[in-house]
Amino acid sequence: MTMDYPHNEDDYLKFKDDGIKVFVKKGIKAKNNVLTISVSGFLFFKNLEVYGIDINVF
Numbered sequence: 001m002t003m004d005y006p007h008n009e010d011d012y013l014k015f016k017d018d019g020i021k022v023f024v025k026k027g028i029k030a031k032n033n034v035l036t037i038s039v040s041g042f043l044f045f046k047n048l049e050v051y052g053i054d055i056n057v058f
Contacts, residue, residue: 022048029054 005023006012012023015037022037036051 020048 009023012025015022015024018039020039024035024037028035030052031054032052034052038049038051040047040049
């Protein structure tokens, strides 16, 4: 995960909520086709959490 724009935005699905832009690589495998992205934190300290990426793609 990086905090920058991807080099080729056409390769990504784009989501924006509450002023936060998230780029998810097209074709990523998600468990039960559900990918959950959440933000938590306090004031300027924020955490971005991603759940559901299927890492067992072999």
